[in-house]
Amino acid sequence: MAARKIIHVDMDAFYASVEQRDDPALRGRPVVVAWRGKRSVVCAASYEARRFGVRSAMPAMRAGRLCPHAVFVPPDFTRYKAVSRQVHGIFSRYTDAIEPLSLDEAYLDVSDNRAGLPSATATAEAIRAEIRAETGLTASAGVAPNKFVAKIASDFRKPDGLFVVRPRQVQAFLAPLPVGRLPGVGRVMERKLADMGLALVSDLRNWSVEDLERRFGRWGRRLHELSLGIDERPVVSERPTLQISCEDTFEHDLLLEELEPAIRELAGKAWEGYLRERARRPERVARTVVLKLKTAEFRILTRSLTPPLPPADAASVADIACALRDRVGLPSRTRYRLAGVGLGGFADRDELIAQPELFTVPA
Known part of the structure; x- marks a missing residue:
């Protein structure tokens, strides 16, 4: 080929x-x-x-x-x-x-x-x-x-x-490039590879694929392929949307109980983005609401819910996102620097119409 x-x-x-x-x-x-x-x-x-x-x-x-x-x-x-x-x-x-x-x-x-x-x-x-x-x-x-x-x-x-x-x-x-230039090799993986004496792509190439696979599973095999310049991924012209979201960093850290106005505003913006996506691909429906929070210490949390019926409007998205605060599980004194609201779990409308039949109980 x-x-x-x-x-x-x-x-x-x-x-x-x-x-x-x-x-x-x-x-x-x-x-x-x-x-x-x-x-x-x-x-x-x-x-x-x-x-x-x-x-x-x-x-x-x-x-x-x-x-x-x-x-x-x-x-x-x-x-x-x-x-x-x-x-x-x-x-x-x-x-x-x-x-x-x-x-x-x-x-x-x-x-x-x-x-x-x-x-x-x-x-x-x-x-x-x-x-x-x-x-x-x-x-x-x-x-x-x-x-x-x-x-x-x-x-x-x-x-x-x-x-x-x-x-x-x-x-x-x-060959002479640092392993950190390979896609998917972040700082943590780069340190792990450095501990094994693998600093350059040429170093990685000299390890057997079996040894890399024993250490890192399927990712080890992928690393070996990348070190040899193998990448069979095609150019994909149209990627399906996985999530539409909106987030904001606050001027001052806020308590969980103080987040509702911001969450509702973010839900409205996420819903506007979702409507634009629906205009482009009306057959795709979002089923899941995601709440993202970042604490003052930069810890990132996500909580999600897939209700029985897809969210119908911005208000229902906001209600679910606000309710997801109850599942955060951190001390009440914890402060948050960022919040985000997203819509995900996309499925085709035909799938959603057919799905209830799977759970029908015979009379």
Whole structure:
């Protein structure tokens, strides 16, 4: 079977770049996209801000300390989504096989590109040129025979770069990388592997798959496959929605009994997102309500309930989410810095109609 031709496209400092494009006074300056406040986190940072150590998901207060001269700009997601749609329109000129990962990045399978270009490299170059010409923004891209190698490659020449890994180069490309670059290897797993003397992908490759499987189960086999550059996952154009949620970090930590107004507001926002999803896919129905809480000590809790009938409106979602507080089980003096409400457990409407028949008791 011929190797796939996969491109991972990643917009450069996307939110911050949109702000700099639209406001010439911000160009060349350290821009931090975040609300100001003790509990706010950084949504994005321009490359000028990154030189000071500012990164996404960092507390905004810390970003301000690292870069005192940074310009803080509140995020405008409506504008970012509009630009993202424009970029995805460019992708669609070359292939239908597009798997969005977020507003600013996507996988494209261009094994059979509709523009008739001779290679994936030429296709990536054309896409990046059109993004620059039509949006005034830059994108970096990685080209490889599979998704995970393409994603790693797209980081190698950022910003505004292109890096190509051909099939015969995959193992040599991966060998010197730290194991933490492999998908699914977080800090905990990286420490476990380091304790075994496995710091680089080449170290991991030298272990037998049987030994890795004994230690880590099926994940050990997957690690060995990744170390060899094996990733058979296709580009999936339409992923089913697993959960729609909304969360908020409070300005001050709150007691459990004080959370009801915030929970009801979050339930309303989650319901609005659910209605948008239903307009897109009316056959999909959410059955489960999820309450997420984060304590002042950053412990994350989730509680969920699947009622006999799916929630019918925002009020019923809010009622269930508020009731889930009774199942938290922490001392009453515990304070919470964040709450979230989600809708999940999606099923097709036909399944829900048929389901009661399974439990019918004969007369």
